[in-house]
Amino acid sequence: MLTIYRRHRQDCQHRSAGRKYRRCRCPIWVDGFLEGQEIRKTLDTADWQKAQDKIREWEAQGSEPQNAAESITIEQAGEKFIADANARKLNDSTIYKYNLLFKQTKSFAQKHGLRYLKELDLQTLDEFRTDWKDGPRSSLKKLERLRAFLRFCERRKWIDWNPALDLKAPKIANRPTLPFTREEMLKILAALDKYAEKAGIVGAQRLRAFVLLLRYSGMRIGDAVQCGPERIKGSKLFLYTQKTGVAVQCILPDFVIREIDAAPRKSEKFFFWTGESKLRTAVSIWQRSLQSLFELADVQGGHAHRFRDTFAVELLLAGVPLERVSVLLGHQSMRITERHYSPWVRSRQEQLEADLQRAWSEDPVALMQTNGVRIQ
Numbered sequence: 001m002l003t004i005y006r007r008h009r010q011d012c013q014h015r016s017a018g019r020k021y022r023r024c025r026c027p028i029w030v031d032g033f034l035e036g037q038e039i040r041k042t043l044d045t046a047d048w049q050k051a052q053d054k055i056r057e058w059e060a061q062g063s064e065p066q067n068a069a070e071s072i073t074i075e076q077a078g079e080k081f082i083a084d085a086n087a088r089k090l091n092d093s094t095i096y097k098y099n100l101l102f103k104q105t106k107s108f109a110q111k112h113g114l115r116y117l118k119e120l121d122l123q124t125l126d127e128f129r130t131d132w133k134d135g136p137r138s139s140l141k142k143l144e145r146l147r148a149f150l151r152f153c154e155r156r157k158w159i160d161w162n163p164a165l166d167l168k169a170p171k172i173a174n175r176p177t178l179p180f181t182r183e184e185m186l187k188i189l190a191a192l193d194k195y196a197e198k199a200g201i202v203g204a205q206r207l208r209a210f211v212l213l214l215r216y217s218g219m220r221i222g223d224a225v226q227c228g229p230e231r232i233k234g235s236k237l238f239l240y241t242q243k244t245g246v247a248v249q250c251i252l253p254d255f256v257i258r259e260i261d262a263a264p265r266k267s268e269k270f271f272f273w274t275g276e277s278k279l280r281t282a283v284s285i286w287q288r289s290l291q292s293l294f295e296l297a298d299v300q301g302g303h304a305h306r307f308r309d310t311f312a313v314e315l316l317l318a319g320v321p322l323e324r325v326s327v328l329l330g331h332q333s334m335r336i337t338e339r340h341y342s343p344w345v346r347s348r349q350e351q352l353e354a355d356l357q358r359a360w361s362e363d364p365v366a367l368m369q370t371n372g373v374r375i376q
Helices: 048-061 074-087 092-112 122-130 136-155 182-190 192-199 201-217 221-225 254-262 279-297 305-317 322-329 334-362 364-370
Strands: 002-006 028-034 037-042 236-241 247-251
Touching: 002 048, 028 048, 074 092, 074 136, 092 122, 092 136, 092 279, 122 136, 182 192, 182 201, 182 279, 192 201, 192 279, 201 221, 201 254, 201 279, 201 305, 221 279, 247 322, 305 322, 305 334, 322 334
Parallel strands: none
Antiparallel strands: 002 028, 028 037, 236 247
16 A cells, blocks of 8 residues: 655645645655565655545555656656657758757766756756856757657656746847848859869859859758759759748749759759768868868858848849749748848838939929929
């Protein structure tokens, strides 16, 4: 027979009420014999009703169920999460970032003598986060990954709740969008001749095609590296399929198509990737090539994502509605587009006012009024 009781803490004001007192929040323990086996342990709850229900379940089964939260380790949970991520076909870059998180978590656990998943409570996660050396934005992304991992564990009943939800997110200052100016774009393209002297004509041809694809498609660098011939039909580049099943395509200028066709391909399947290495490795190689080009062009702060910003901003300045730009960028919500590009939407209003000023300066009626001629 099993008996539950309160194990009062030393500072509990109800200690004198005895072990059967129900109204405090001290932990509940169980003591007794079940099928001849002695049991004396905490039930990991302060709720008397939950404790009674658990004991009834044990007595009905005739044995104590294995506690998954106790048996599964932090390392085992991480391995199961990565296996699930691979089964869901997440991007290699995403899985790589989760592996980095688990590597850091494992190091922290070894340092503090932690082994089991249930030991990652809120206080422990507070200490874990103090070890992060990331900036605010990277710290926020890491926190999101930590929450996703513990949510995965919670849904599998390995832990009772997700303590990472109570970690406050760092304050992020929105970074201004920095598209390349038209002068910078011309300097970048002109610097390809210097790049050819350094890396050869073939390398310069590929890099020219790569730069033009980034600029006129708005693709992220990883997507551009994976781009292959099957995605281009005529002048249309397939970007992605919306949840409604509608394909989103981007019209590429004819000269961009010609440059892509003229550049020697890395493989039959991809324009800019052999397909043999990891995608992350190929992206790193292209990033280094772009950095060399930016240095030759004397463009400060250049990076691949600025081509995507340039694509979006030039469309907005040309009068393309924000919601359509959002679709081309593949944003899940127009709020994301608005947050990053709202300053450039306002600049369209300034452009409109300048256009009106120019139009009024050529209007015959306005000219007569300016010159003091009264219309009869």
